[in-house]
Amino acid sequence: MASTVRTIGYEGATLSGFLSALRRARVSLIVDIRAVAVSRRKGFSKNALASALREIGIDYMHLRGLGDPKAGREAARAGRMSEFRAIYANHLRSEAAQAALAEAIQISTRKSICLLCYEAESSGCHRTIVAASIARKTGLVIQHLSPDASSHVGSTFTAAA
Incomplete structure (x- = not known):
């Protein structure tokens, strides 16, 4: 049974540093929560990333x-963070988001998952909101990973109920 829900952003990361952080944290499944799973960064578009992950045993x-x-x-890009949070909170109430959240919650109790999005700083990314929702429902601890191989694994905290 999993005890942690992890998050990671790949902004500024190399693919090798990103993969190393996931291996160090013993992640078994990346849950990509980007609305559009394409990237200008080599190796981070959906198919290329899935292939690289598969090579190291991560689903x-x-x-x-x-x-x-x-x-x-x-x-968020314009720095209007309260507007970003309001927009995302409204989106998270949608039927599609609730179905996806229920799936993420169910999987998170069985596997070591890591929520993926672009932003390097977790506090400005919707993955933190999703992780907090999962943590509230499951009691899992949230850990934000850093893809920078020279840094520590990341920060850990428990979401408030």
């Missing part, structure tokens, strides 16, 4: 329903 799942809507991404 891949894309839960698009948990992706941040375009308006939320635009608000």
Whole structure:
């Protein structure tokens, strides 16, 4: 049974540093929660990433329903964080997001999952909101991983009920 839900962003990361962080944390499944699972960064688009993960024994799942809507991404990029959080909170109440969240919750109790999105800083990313929702429902501890091989594994905290 899992005790931790992890998150990671690949902004500024190399693929090798990203994969190393996942191996160090013993992640068994990446749950990609990007609305659009493509990237200009080599190796981080859906198919290429799934293939690289498979090579090191990590499974891949894309839960698009948990992706941040375009308006939320635009608000976050512009630094309008309260607007971003309001947009994402509204999205998270949608039927598609609730179904994807239920799936993530169910899987998180059986596997060592890591929620994936782009942003390096977890506090400005919707993956922290999703992780907190999972933690509240399951009692799991949240750990934010850093893909920088020179840093520690990441920060750990328990979500408030």
